[in-house]
Amino acid sequence: MLDVKFIRANPELVKEGIAKKRADPKLVDSFLRLDEDWRTKVAAIDELRSEHNLNNAELAKHQTDDLLSKAEILKKQLTKLEEDKKDLEERRQAKLNLIPNLPGADAPLGKNETENQVMREVGKKPEFDFTPKDYLSLAEKLGIIDVKRAAKVSGSRFGYLLGTAALLEFALINFAIKRLLDEDFISEIIKKNNLNVSNKAFIPVIPPVLINRKSMWGMGYLDQGADEIYHLEKDDLYLVGTSEQSLGTMHQDESFKEEELPKRYVGFSTCFRREAGSYGKDTKGILRVHQFDKLEMFSFTAPETSKEEHKLFLAIEEALMRELEIPYRVMNICTGDLGAPAASKFDIEAWFPSENIYRETHSTSNCTDYQARRLNIRYKDKEGKVNFVHTINGTVFSQRPIAAIIENYQTKEGAINIPKVLSSFFEKLE
């Protein structure tokens, strides 16, 4: 949600901003019209109610027919006005809900994913003296990914990870968690990237994956893209598409002290996506499935530090990818490809040698105060002033990197080497 006062004071700026995100600028005008009507109604009600309250105070002292009949009249008027107000309020809120966050200055202008900018390519692409196979046929041959049986059991876009693939996930998660709990690791990244943020460690968390309507709405995913979300009607609960949704909502209606910020979490959860709009896209394998596990970073920060925190998240993602020795590139997501809550977003795409392309494996967004305002998450600064926090989220590892590992670490014989950095974690499991 945008700051209503800001919209009123800067309607042109807001129109310009949301147009860049391919939202209809007319939304702003229709919102402002409803807002104006609503405010007028509120003022009228406040005045009438004040009169009513005074009248009631008299009635408390002595009851006369005059006072009583005046009260009845005022009550009737109020009831009518209040109905109008409720209706206006709903329509006003509905418009406001549809206005996305404004893009940040660092997000490149563009209409869709084809205009995302490559920021850098990192890592040496593996050279094979044979034709590299795709991860799925390798994995199926090794019996470590099974989508056929999953189709039998659950339908399309599901998969079983077995043996080495399952162990790879556990190893990957353990490796990443170990890094994120290590302040020295974070310090080093801060130093290397010349960032001005705290080296505070992340708090590990296993969050709920079913969340209520208010929470899902608060994260900004219900007004647009609700088709993507699984909804359990009987209980009116939503399955999270990412643990971002249960981490960000954890502190709703709370107020931090400034010294508590940044509050950093790393959550592990299963994620559920209906993939309603992606028929025919990545239908093979496990790159786009209805259910997958993901380790996710989430941070509540003061507004001044959110950009740096966002850079830290990206730097962490990159550092872990470099340790894994998987080539990747970093994309700066253009305005037209940003989700509703995000002001800026960086993706990491891992190298898939069988296809000779990079594929998205990570994503980190700065949602500024858009989610915090909906969820009422604030902090008190040193002068005691209360303000909304900023929220940042970022992938650590999902299951997609497992596919990247399989492709990049394949041998001529069709086996898979284990990345060096995972070997100790892997051996403990084997």
Next chain:
RNA sequence: GGAAGGGUGGCUGAGUGGCCGAAAGCGCACGCUUGGAAAGCGUGUAUACCGCAAGGUAUCGCGAGUUCGAAUCUCGCCCCUUCCGCCA
């Protein structure tokens, strides 16, 4: 799922129809006191919206209702605690 009890400000907790945005205590802030501190004393201490301000309006889990008037009465829902049932 069944039964009982409960949900009030940062916290504890009083409040069964108007004098209640809400007693008291704790905490916190400031001041006095002190060599300094503690204690003591005094003052202040919710949020949102409208307004230049004075001030007004709303909020006692949420929603509806009764009433001129609701924290207080009625109904529905949510959440918490305890007991029973079921259960990893």
